[in-house]
Amino acid sequence: MELYEQVFENNRQWVAESKERDPEYFKNMAMGQSPEFLYIGCADSRVQPEDFMGVSPGQVFVHRNIANLIPNNDMNSLSVVQYAVEHLKVKHIIVCGHYGCGGVAASMEHHDLGKLNIWLRNIEDVYRLYRVELDAILDKKARQNRLVELNVWEQCLNIMKLSFVQRARAKGDYPKIHGWVYDLENGVVNDMKINMRSMMTELAPYIIE
Ligand code: CO
Numbered sequence: 001m002e003l004y005e006q007v008f009e010n011n012r013q014w015v016a017e018s019k020e021r022d023p024e025y026f027k028n029m030a031m032g033q034s035p036e037f038l039y040i041g042c043a044d045s046r047v048q049p050e051d052f053m054g055v056s057p058g059q060v061f062v063h064r065n066i067a068n069l070i071p072n073n074d075m076n077s078l079s080v081v082q083y084a085v086e087h088l089k090v091k092h093i094i095v096c097g098h099y100g101c102g103g104v105a106a107s108m109e110h111h112d113l114g115k116l117n118i119w120l121r122n123i124e125d126v127y128r129l130y131r132v133e134l135d136a137i138l139d140k141k142a143r144q145n146r147l148v149e150l151n152v153w154e155q156c157l158n159i160m161k162l163s164f165v166q167r168a169r170a171k172g173d174y175p176k177i178h179g180w181v182y183d184l185e186n187g188v189v190n191d192m193k194i195n196m197r198s199m200m201t202e203l204a205p206y207i208i209e
Helices: 003-021 025-030 049-053 075-086 102-107 116-129 131-135 140-160 163-171 196-206
Strands: 037-042 060-065 092-098 176-182 189-191
Touching: 003 025, 037 049, 037 075, 049 060, 060 075, 075 092, 075 163, 092 140, 102 116, 102 140, 116 131, 116 140, 131 140, 140 163, 140 176, 140 196, 176 196
Parallel strands: 037 060, 037 092, 092 176
Antiparallel strands: 176 189
16 A cells, blocks of 8 residues: 555544544544644654654644744744734744754755745855854854754744734743754754843844834
8 A cells, every 4th residue: 555545544543543532532622722832843754843742732833844944024934923922822932943954954055946045045144143153163064953053043033023922922921932953863852941031132122112
């Protein structure tokens, strides 16, 4: 059987098993969602947040794209963040990059990749901001991995800059913004422990009144 056909077989089994565990499972699921997390991660097929976070459907609102970017003019990711903050009222926004990210690696190669060039330019801009630090790292893999981390930090800043995020935070302590890096080689997720206070200090000149 081809994998394509197999997935329908898998689905039937999964439905049956889920109902056996809890006959009301799908009925309850259909009633609505109130996830605590917004997860923004890479589209990479090997990085599956629900698996490595050990959470169930309904607990994480997910947005994934190449290299976990939230560009300032990307209606798609910005709509996701706004919906998650204003309507779902998530407590935590997680930006999760991963070591060995193909998108980050490609941004350092400068080949013509068509439309992808425009998307990857967002990461090239991050490189430009940290050129001195990055150019000093001689090992290519280590340099890529550092860019993965810096890219996560910059995307967290992009989220922090959003007026609706600032409005929500002015009313309380949430949403908290977290930068993570997932390591494909051992499955471990590392919290970069972003200090939101220092992030706000860095952003202070750009905050909208
Ligand atoms: Co990736």
